[in-house]
Amino acid sequence: MKKTPLLNVALSRLIASLGHGDRVVIGDAGLPVPPGVELIDLALTHGIPDFVSTLKVVLTEMQVESHVLAQEIFDKKPSPLITLDELNGEGALGRREVLTHDQFKVLSRQARAIVRTGECQPYCNIVLVAGVTF
Secondary structure, eight states: OOOSSOOOOHHHHHHHOTTTTTTEEETTTTTOOOSEEEEEEEOTTTSEEEEEEEEHHHTTOOEEEEEEEHHHHHOOOTTTTHHHHHHHTTTOOOOEEEHHHEEEEEGGOOOEEEEEEOOTTTTEEEEEOOOOOO
């Protein structure tokens, strides 16, 4: 059995297959999934699993070079923004880029996969860009 916290087979497989610059989206329950982009659906019900828990578990296995947020998250200020700012300050998320929500949805078309959570707070979405460990 694995020693790391991530137990979901599809998500673990995805992270193991990433190359430098590949994108993974962790999204709220309402983020649309573009045709042709793999969906790893973790959503069970409202708030389960939540965005922050999902992100923190992904970060135990994924090397992140940079991340992208929608500008609207700073306007609405959902509670996960506090954790995003803390993780960013710790360097866990690399360089930050900010786009409009519409631009974010266009960028999500280039993702290797979208991980849907049960999060129901607005704009709790992030694009993680894979880095390298060497």
